[in-house]
Amino acid sequence: MNTADYELLSAKLKVLAHPERLRILDVLRREPECVCHLEALLGKPQPYISQQLRLLREAGVITDEKQGQNVFYHLSDAEVSAWLDVVLGPIDQSDFGANQREFIVACTCPKCAPTTVLLAA
Amino acid sequence: MNTADYELLSAKLKVLAHPERLRILDVLRREPECVCHLEALLGKPQPYISQQLRLLREAGVITDEKQGQNVFYHLSDAEVSAWLDVVLGPIDQSDFGANQREFIVACTCPKCAPTTVLLAA
């Protein structure tokens, strides 16, 4: 390990060392989500979410993929994925509240809409 | 996981997300070291080292212990220790260069002095 190594690692760690970004990553490590979904989930203004996503994207931690009008983001860094397992604990598949999809009534993306309808009923 | 959890975790991560602190922790996770040793190792002024150590100490990551004139620091947080194993990789016992003791001729603490003598010979 030399200075450059520590700098590289700490730069990557810095990206995770933020409550909202950590939360975003906790959602994305389960499954890809669109911006509107994260917006509803975190309760923060859209530009704010986009800004955090840009940071994560530029750090190579996540990747975006356009689907229709929506942009879905997914985790794309194996190293960070491993870190998250240790920091946040392994993903609990039985934890349906994990990405809180059932509580999201504000998100109308194609992925969320069916749930929204379900809840409205 | 709620907002407070993410804030707590990210605050702890933030402490690691710094090249010099990460390096200090990489040294301390192997064995306790005194300030003068870290000073020689990092090649930074003593007040700077003390400042970073204070940050780590106040975050509960390390603990100090006075031995004669020197203050030795050791890792005291099991969670962080586990994180470091993943981020920096497990400690390689055969890696004698790990804490670079053999290269430290500037440190004269009781722990280093014998080695210094050895090198001078």
Add this chain to the structure above:
DNA sequence: TTATTATATGCAAAAAGATAGATATGCAAT
């Protein structure tokens, strides 16, 4: 085309963090 929805970008103000220097404390040997 025009309107609408989803997301991105740019910019300025505010907050936080880093760096450096000077000084203080505290132990230990003389």
Add this chain to the structure above:
DNA sequence: ATTGCATATCTATCTTTTTGCATATAATAA
């Protein structure tokens, strides 16, 4: 006590990050 060494603290300054807001772009719908 006094000198010397190791470490800590304080203060000021400089830089970076964070945040909030206004606006731009791009795709779709009417």
